[in-house]
Structure formats: structure tokens, C-alpha cells
Amino acid sequence: MIVHQATPIDRALPFLVIVIGAVAAVTHEAILTSALMLMGAEIAIPEERARLLAFGVVVGIALAAAILVRRPAWSFARAATLTVAAILILRWIPLENVLYGREIALIIIAVGIVSALRSAPWAVALAVAVVLFTPAIPLRTLALPIVVLIAACAAALRGRETRALLLHSSAFVLMVMLMFFPWSGAFARALPVMLRGVTITEREPVRIALAAGQSVELQVPHGAVSIILSGSNIPKLRKGVVVGRVDPGGVPLRVGDFADWGVLRREQFYASRNPLPRDPAGLLRDYGQASWIDGAGRIRLPKTPTIRITARQDLPPGARLQIDAFEMECR
Amino acid sequence: MTAWIIAAVTTFTLLPLLTFRGRTLTRYLRLDLATYLLAWIVWRQLPDLDPIFGCAIAGAAKLSLFSLFLATGEEVRWSANQAAVIGILLYALIVPTMLRAPIDGDEPYFVLLTESIVRDFDLDLANQYRGPDLAVTGRDLAPQFGDPRGPRGEMYSRHEPFLSVLLIPGYLLAGVPGAVATIVLFGALLLRSTVRLFEDEAIPDRVTRAIFPFIAFGPPVVFYATRIWLEVPAAFLFVETIRGIRERRALRWIAALALLAFLKLRFLLVAASLVTRTSRKLIAVLAAVVVLPLLAMWLISGSPTNVHVLRDALPPDPTRYLIGLFGLLLDGMSGLLFQAPIYVLGVIAIGRWRSTPDAFRLGLLAASLYILFLIPRSEWHGGWAPPLRYVVFLTPILALGAASLWDRWSRVSIALLAVWTAGVTVHGLAFPWRLFHIANGENRVGEWLSRTYQSDFSRLFPSYIRPNEAAVIAAVLFLFWTAAAGRRFEKRWQAGAVQIALAAVVVAAFFHFGRKPAGRVDFEDAHVVHQGGELYPPFYTVGRFLYRGGWIVRQGDSMSFLIKRGSYRLHYAAAQPAMIELGGRAYVLPAGGGDISVRIARDGRVGLRCLTGTANLDRME
Numbered sequence: 001m002i003v004h005q006a007t008p009i010d011r012a013l014p015f016l017v018i019v020i021g022a023v024a025a026v027t028h029e030a031i032l033t034s035a036l037m038l039m040g041a042e043i044a045i046p047e048e049r050a051r052l053l054a055f056g057v058v059v060g061i062a063l064a065a066a067i068l069v070r071r072p073a074w075s076f077a078r079a080a081t082l083t084v085a086a087i088l089i090l091r092w093i094p095l096e097n098v099l100y101g102r103e104i105a106l107i108i109i110a111v112g113i114v115s116a117l118r119s120a121p122w123a124v125a126l127a128v129a130v131v132l133f134t135p136a137i138p139l140r141t142l143a144l145p146i147v148v149l150i151a152a153c154a155a156a157l158r159g160r161e162t163r164a165l166l167l168h169s170s171a172f173v174l175m176v177m178l179m180f181f182p183w184s185g186a187f188a189r190a191l192p193v194m195l196r197g198v199t200i201t202e203r204e205p206v207r208i209a210l211a212a213g214q215s216v217e218l219q220v221p222h223g224a225v226s227i228i229l230s231g232s233n234i235p236k237l238r239k240g241v242v243v244g245r246v247d248p249g250g251v252p253l254r255v256g257d258f259a260d261w262g263v264l265r266r267e268q269f270y271a272s273r274n275p276l277p278r279d280p281a282g283l284l285r286d287y288g289q290a291s292w293i294d295g296a297g298r299i300r301l302p303k304t305p306t307i308r309i310t311a312r313q314d315l316p317p318g319a320r321l322q323i324d325a326f327e328m329e330c331r
Numbered sequence: 332m333t334a335w336i337i338a339a340v341t342t343f344t345l346l347p348l349l350t351f352r353g354r355t356l357t358r359y360l361r362l363d364l365a366t367y368l369l370a371w372i373v374w375r376q377l378p379d380l381d382p383i384f385g386c387a388i389a390g391a392a393k394l395s396l397f398s399l400f401l402a403t404g405e406e407v408r409w410s411a412n413q414a415a416v417i418g419i420l421l422y423a424l425i426v427p428t429m430l431r432a433p434i435d436g437d438e439p440y441f442v443l444l445t446e447s448i449v450r451d452f453d454l455d456l457a458n459q460y461r462g463p464d465l466a467v468t469g470r471d472l473a474p475q476f477g478d479p480r481g482p483r484g485e486m487y488s489r490h491e492p493f494l495s496v497l498l499i500p501g502y503l504l505a506g507v508p509g510a511v512a513t514i515v516l517f518g519a520l521l522l523r524s525t526v527r528l529f530e531d532e533a534i535p536d537r538v539t540r541a542i543f544p545f546i547a548f549g550p551p552v553v554f555y556a557t558r559i560w561l562e563v564p565a566a567f568l569f570v571e572t573i574r575g576i577r578e579r580r581a582l583r584w585i586a587a588l589a590l591l592a593f594l595k596l597r598f599l600l601v602a603a604s605l606v607t608r609t610s611r612k613l614i615a616v617l618a619a620v621v622v623l624p625l626l627a628m629w630l631i632s633g634s635p636t637n638v639h640v641l642r643d644a645l646p647p648d649p650t651r652y653l654i655g656l657f658g659l660l661l662d663g664m665s666g667l668l669f670q671a672p673i674y675v676l677g678v679i680a681i682g683r684w685r686s687t688p689d690a691f692r693l694g695l696l697a698a699s700l701y702i703l704f705l706i707p708r709s710e711w712h713g714g715w716a717p718p719l720r721y722v723v724f725l726t727p728i729l730a731l732g733a734a735s736l737w738d739r740w741s742r743v744s745i746a747l748l749a750v751w752t753a754g755v756t757v758h759g760l761a762f763p764w765r766l767f768h769i770a771n772g773e774n775r776v777g778e779w780l781s782r783t784y785q786s787d788f789s790r791l792f793p794s795y796i797r798p799n800e801a802a803v804i805a806a807v808l809f810l811f812w813t814a815a816a817g818r819r820f821e822k823r824w825q826a827g828a829v830q831i832a833l834a835a836v837v838v839a840a841f842f843h844f845g846r847k848p849a850g851r852v853d854f855e856d857a858h859v860v861h862q863g864g865e866l867y868p869p870f871y872t873v874g875r876f877l878y879r880g881g882w883i884v885r886q887g888d889s890m891s892f893l894i895k896r897g898s899y900r901l902h903y904a905a906a907q908p909a910m911i912e913l914g915g916r917a918y919v920l921p922a923g924g925g926d927i928s929v930r931i932a933r934d935g936r937v938g939l940r941c942l943t944g945t946a947n948l949d950r951m952e
Contacts, residue, residue: 017835021828029827030746036831037750039838044776046783053376057369168361175365176372197375 003042008094008287009052009182013038015093016055019085020062026081027066034062052182052287059089064175067121068167079119080111086128086174090184093288102136109145116152123152125170125177132177133188135270183284183291189264190293193280198293200283203228203325210244210311210321217308220301224326227307228281229253230261230296232320235272244321246299247308253321258297261322265292281327296324332382335427339386342424343393347400349416355404359396366393383428387761391753394421398544398749402537409540411530415523418547418556422515425557425760426508432764434507436715437490438559439468440475442510444488444495445502454492454631455485467506476873479632487631489638491624493593494561510559518556521567522547525727528574529734532688538737541745545673546730549752551719554759554766560716561594562723568594569601569724573694576608585616592624596637598724599624600701608693647707653806654795655706659722661805663792664774665712667729668805670719670755672748677729680736682813687735694728709877712796717759717766743827747834770876772797773856780845781858785936786893788845789856796876797853848893848934851952854882863888867947881949884911884941891938894951900926902949909944913937920946 003013017035024031037058045051066082087107092098110127117123130145180187180194187194204221209232231243237255244253259274264282266289277297285292301307311321347359370389374380401407434442443459446467451458456474459465465472479487501509525546529539546552555562568591575584588605591598602620609617625635632638660666660678667674680687681695705711705721713720722729758775759766765775773781777789793805852859855866864884868875881904882890901913904924911918913929914937920927929951931937939948 024828028742029831030742032743032827032831033746033750036747036834036838039835039842043838043842044780044783050377050380053373057373168358168365172365172368175369179369179372195372195375197378199378 005042005046005048005051007048007052007182009055010042012093012095012288013042015095016059016089019088020059022081023063023066023085026078027072028069031062031066031069034058053179056179056181059181060175060178063089063178064171067124067171067174074119074121076115076119079114079121079124082174083107083110083114083124083127086124086178087131089178089181090128090132091289093181093184094290097288097290099136102139102142105142106131106134106136106145109142109149112149113145113152116149116156118156120166122166122170125173126152128174128177132184135189135266137267138270141270182287185266185286185289185291186264186284186293187291189266189269190276190280190282193276193282193293198280198282198284201281202328204328205325206323207325208323210309210323212311212315212319213313215308215310216323217306218323218326219306220304221326221328223328224301225329226281226298226300226327227309228296228324228327229258229299229309230282230294230322230324231255231258231274232261232322233316233318234320235260235263235268235274236316237319238273239275242312243315243319244309244311246302247310248304249302251299251302253299253309257299259295261294261296262292263295266290281324298327301326335424336386338427339390339424342420343390343397345420346397346417350397350408350413351400351404351406352408353406355400355406359400359404362396363393366396381761383431384757384761387428387757390424390760391757394544394548395749395753398548401544402541407540409536411523411526414526414543414547415519418519418522419515421548422518422553422556423512425553426511426515428760429554429557429763430508430511433469434559435470435764435767436560439470439472440488440490441495441498441559441561442468442502442507443472444490444492445498445510448492448495449499449503454487455481456488457484457486460486469507477638479634479638481633491593491595491628491637492631493590494559494564497564498559507559511557514556514559514563517564517567518552521552521556521563521570521727524567524570524574525730528570528690528727528731531574531577532690532731534688534731534734538734542673542730542734542737545671545733545748545752546726548756549673550671550755550759551717551723552726553756554717554763555720555723558717560720560723562720565591565594565598566724566727569598569694569697570727572601572605573690573697573728576605576693577690581613581616585613585620588617589620589623592620593627596624596628596639597701597704600704601697604697604700608696651707651709654798655708655711657793657802657806657809658711658795659702659706659719661793661802661809662712662795663777663789663801664768664770664772664794664796665718666793666795667719667722669774669792671726672751673733674726674729676736676740677732679813680732683736687732691728691731691735694725694731698725698728710874712770712876714770714874714876715767718768741827741830743830747830769870770796771855771880772799772853778857781856784846785858785860786846787849787852787856787858788841789858790849790851791841791845848895850895850897851950852892852894853880853950854890854892854948855880859890859892861888861890864890864941879949881947883945883947884939885945886941886943889938889940891936893935894931894937896931896933899929899931899951901929901951902926903946904949905944905946907944909946910942911946911948912940912942914939917942920944 003010016038020035038055041051041054045054063086084107087110091103110131113127114123130148134144135141208216210216239256241255242252243255245251256275256278258277262268263272263274277295279298281298282294282296309323347356351359374385443456446464447453447456447459474486475489478489498510498513501513526539568587571587572584575587588602592602599621606617628637629635658666661668663669772794773789774792777792780788790799791801793802795802864882867881867883868878903920905920905922908922909920914931918927918929
């Protein structure tokens, strides 16, 4: 009855409410009020970005509060429930993208980490973070949480005590991760970009892809301040490799000024050698664990009426230098 | 803006340093730092968010955190004076947000009166209305309806001058901001007195600390303590009166009561209610308390009752009592339930009369005559003023009643009340001009949803200004809840999960039915998509709620709205015959007014176009 917006996050509201209900059951019943706040946000905020962020803030605060409440006392059940809840929210939306076997394995590993670290609050944050930042594609990326689990077991065997001091930091870290659950995939793979914020600016599309050695002269629209570029089929190129140049001035365009357009997709992320763009201009795409930011970067324009962009002669086969758009205003 | 943000950071740093100690302070400061980081992250994600709105949300979040620690912290410095200091700091921070829009309602008249007193040493505003002095108010003022006139053309204000006298020092020091600062001081005094009242009535400290943020930072006090209205000084004097009587300090309560009556003659009804509580020795003094303000007003305006006449005191149609009473409690625009729900707990405490604190019973009895005279009046909702104007003075007493029930309420209910209260506060701080409403039967939430979904959500909020079906349902439910609910029943409903589930069902049903076509349409409402035409009576019409509202359409103007199929009566007024097209059929509106029969063929959005002439369309039902 409530869900009427189109995104997978909106459609996942009943799932979120169930997860929050489970969290409230092992911590404090007042956390249930966040379920009502989610409903309120769904109804009252039509603008998608603000609404999804509101969901994130509500869920983040609810889980952080679940860590901070003093009663009932910390127990394995409470820590494990919080861990599983956070992972479900971060990795199981949208449901159609879930690789069940791997995700269940990740949950088991995360609970193992929490157990090995004696159910400390910071263990919850650590386990959730490790799982969040594991792409799970390819399968060998599961090595990361397994290594952490082994390290946790080793620490447990040596009898290290957990520190209460980390309670608030753990709550905060968990809250920030969950704040971005509507775009958890993008958050995991482009953390600095997400924290700084993905801005949507006014753009004039160009949509030209230059193959090796090709060149194009473009009229700079009035008011344009930068040009948005990205690569195609260049995920194996390392930082600093020149891909083309901008004239006048012969300014080199390097990997690092921008990245391969789809490199931050979950399936391509692990195999890529591209760094995040220095001045990212990519847009947020998709939702939840499937979300990603395209690898576009922003290049300041010289103050000339026309520019020429040339792709390097010896680009790898199939590689393209993509001119996405002119950006019309400063951020 | 930058200066305000620096002031806000300073205030939110000072508050915990002054209030918390030891581990509570350390824990608070850690979380406080986290809120700044959180605010920064959110701001980066939503660069287009209105900065004032964003700051209000961030401020409310920090205040909520502070309130949580105040209520639950183990090492808290707490006293009545501490409460006053917290109040001064917070209100001083809020004043600039309130002064973003020019002062409104009666406020500029109080300032104009002060201006007249300090410049001309008189109460005659004739030269103020004519001259440049008007500029001090930031408004283009004209005399108010019913203002008294002197024999030589003097123009007096309908307002009693005592508040304007109190404003003089602040006004001389800093103009309008200085006048507001005076009210801020009264706000702080009110908080101090309220905490002392709670202490006198043996309310546990932890309960006082828990309920204090609702009183101090929640509506209506937070809005009236930062604007130029007499309600907060009145609340302070009322609390002092009650405390004085309880402590048997005659001089104190009589002085407070006298000043209360000088503030506004309507508070004489409070004095009259206290006659039965007074010893014979003090009857003469109490009589003087009643007579002196009347005498003063007679000297000023030529009438002891100022602009009031005996007819005001006569009981009109008995149904008006029901409307006013339930309106004050449940109205979507100006009722306690929606504007300051914490005080509804105080109303519910009336049902447990014997177990409530003595001061609560005394306060309610003292206010009973006032309430009895208030509720049948057409302006029970406060008119052009922030919500709950006429009951602000009673809020400390209602809070005392709420405090007596505090431990009976689940934490979930308290959390829900807190979230709602924070929302209302944020809205008022970010958009202070929206505290004033034309009282047409809608409220801000209803209007927002109606505009967003172009469907009539306002009809689902109980309105006693324009009584609707929701008003009847709300009244019945309220009576059922307070009177019929037995203890066992109540306990069952106290479970947090049950309350949340119920609330979720209510919200879901609200949203479901809100998007369905209604069986009535008021043409001035927010859900109607207007293309041309104008609101009637105009927005700033004095006492607009006294008129039937409507929307004037001329040839070519059109509108559309969701409505159920069926037969309706369309109410209108037209000087000349007009013709409209409604749902594909043409209807002639004969000259004059009244209603015509119209038919809607199917559920859904219907267009209405004015084909010829001009008509004021009121409603279709």
C-alpha cells in the first residue's frame, strides 16, 4: 500500500522493515520507530535522491542505535543479528542480483569474524565492512574476508581483549556504511567519490567515441567550463598511461583523468587496473549492491571557441576515447 | 548564514559543556562530533538542499541527541537555573531564524505601541500609522479591526499595552531584536519556573529531564518564546501564580495574577476561577486584581473591557463547544495532537484526576473558565498566529500532567512523539512564515501531500475549522481511548510492537485512501490544480476563517481535481449568470448564489472550465 515509487530500494521497503524488526527484537523496541520513518519518507519525499538518502540515514541511525543501546547486554546473538541485518541490507538489495551461494558464505564468514572477536561492537563493524568491500566476483575475492577471519581467530587465540572505547566509532562506521545502502555497490567500489558526493550538473551531450588515431574538433558551447571524458575497453591500462590529447595546448589525457566507463561495475571491478578519476564526473547508476558510477572524469576546458581532441595512435584494439558531454557550470 | 552557523556550533558546544560531566560528557562529545560528520556527508549528497532547511534538520538532530543525553545521562548538572540557561542559549540561536521574515500577526502592533510609548509617551498610534515609524515593524500596517478611537481622533490599539511596556528596555537597546530578546528572557524564566513547579510537585528529576526538551524545544513554546507574543510571559506568570498558591505565598501569586490580567484581559477569567481557592481575607485583594486592569483599560480605551463586549461572554450554539474543544485537542492544523502531541498526555491525565499532582488539578481548575469561554469562539484556533496560541499559557500544567503519566508510556510512544515533535519544530524553524495559516481546514502536511499527489489528503486530517468526517472519527476514537479503555486493555496496547504495527496500518491506510478520489471538493484546496482564477477571500483577509472560502473563475479559467462519480451540489456565488463546463457537460450558474445539481460520470480526474462570466466556486459535495 505504501510502496509506489519505482526503484528497487522502494520495493525493498517490506524487506527493510522485517530486518529492522529483527534488530529491534534483540536490542530495543524503540528502534521500530525507524520503520515508520521509512514509510514516512516513502510517502513524503518524491525526489528520488533525497528519498533514498533519507532511507539510508534512517537505517544507518537505527543500526547505530542498536549498537549503542546499553540494554540488553552485549551477546553473541545481538552481535550476530546486527551483523547479518547489516549485510542483508547492504548486499541483498536488489534481490535479483544476489548470488546466493556466495552471499550465504559471506554471511557465515562475517558471523565467524564476530564470534572470533568475542562479539565486540567493533567486530560487527569490521565484519560488515569486510563483507561490504568484497565484490564476490570473481570467487577468489572471498579470500579477503577469509583472511580477516583467520586473523581474527589468531587474535582470539592470543587472548586479545576488545576495547569499549571503540563502541562509538563502530556505531559511526556502521552508520556511514548503511547510510549508503541504496548505493552500497558504488560505495564499496568508489568510496571517496561517494563520500564527496556525486553531483548532477547541467550538461550538453556530445557522445562521440574516438578510435585509435581519430580526432574531432568541437565547438565549445557558451558557458561550458569542462568536458566529460571516459574510456571504453581500457580497463587494463594503468594509471598515467596517455590515451589522447586536447588541443590547443596539447594537454595529454591520461588514465587517472578518467577511467573506463564501466570499470566500477561489480563484474569488472576486480580485473581493472584503472584508478578512480582525479576529478570524477560519473553518474550514479542502478541501486543497492548492483549500483556503480561510470568512470567519467572532468577536464577543464581551455578558453577557446573550439577544441580538438585526438585519441592516441597506439591504443589497444577496441579501445575508445569517449567524449561524453560538455559541462555547463562549476560544481 | 556563516555567522549563524558559527553561533550554532558555539551553542551546541556550550550546551553539553554546561550540562554534562564525566563519562556522559565524553560520550556525548564523541557522538556530537559524529553528527557533524554525518551532516557534512548528507550535505555533500544533497547540494541542492535549501541550506536553511538543512541547518534546521541538523540542528534538530543535535538537539535530539542532547535531549536524549539529558534524559538518560548519568552525570548531568540539572537545576531550574540550568534549564533557564539552556533556554536562553537555544532561543537566542533561534531568534535570527524567526526574524528572517518580518514579524507578523499582532507582533508589529505590540512593537508599534512600544515605539509610541518611547517616542511620544502616549498610546495614540495615529501618528505612527501616518509616519515613518511604521518602518520599524517591517510591515505596512493599518489599524486593526475594532481598534478603539479617542474623542479627538486618537487611534489606540486593541491590545493591552502592558506587553509593550515590558518590551521598552529591549526595544530601546536594539529595536525589534531587542524586543524579541525580552521575550526570550521570559521564555527562560518560564522554563525555570516550570522546572521548579515540577520539583515542587515531586516529579522525579529523570522524568523532568525527559519531558523538558518537549516543553523547551518543542512547539508551541519554542515558537512563542522567540517571537513577540504575550503568550510566553503569560505562561510564566500563570506558573508563578500556581506555584504561589501551592506554596501559600499570597503576595507572590496575587502579583503574578495581577500582571497576568494586565497582559490581557482574557486572563481575568483565570483570576475569576481562583475565587473559590481564596481565603476571605484575600477576596478583596483578588477583587482589586480583577478591577485594576479593567480600570486601566477604561482609562485608555474608554471601555473597561476594551474591544470586548458582553455578547462575547454569552454561550452561543452548544455545538460550538464541541467543535472548539475537540478542535483544540485534535484539529489537524491547530490541535494539540498534531502540533504538540506531548500535551495530549496531559489531557489524558485528566482521566486519572485523583492521581495527578495537586498543581495540575489547580492549574486546570484555574484555566477551566478561560477554556469554557474560549472553545465556543470562532477564533478558538488562534487566528493569524502560530498554532495553539490561546493555550500556550496552559502548556506547563499539561506537561505536569504528562509527567505524572510518564512511566506508563512505552518508550516507543515517546520515541514517536519525539520524532513528530522534532518534525514540527524543524518545519517551523526553517519556514517561520508557515507558522501562520489561513485556517481553511487544511494543514501543512495535508497540503504538501495533496500537491505532491494531486489528491485530497487534507480530508483525512481531522478539521474542526471546516468540520469533516475525519473530525467525527477522531473525536470518537479519542473518547474511546481516554474514557472507555480499561487498564488491562491499555496495558495490551502499551507493547511497542503493537503500537508500531497499529501506526503502520494507520499510515498505510492513510496513504491508500489519500490517493483515492474524494466525495467532496473544496475548490480552494491544495489538491485542486488551478489554471487561472484567484483565491477568495484574498489570502490576508482579516478573520478569513469567518468567510466561506472559494476560488474565483473567469472566462477561460480552469481547474481539475480527483472526485468520485455521482451526483453533487455545487455551491457558488455569481453576480451575473455564468456558465461552466464540468466533466464534459455545461452548466449554467444563475445570478446570485446557492447551489446547482451536477453529475460526475466516473471516478477520477475531472476538469472544470469557466465558459462565460465570473463565479466564486465554493465546494462540491
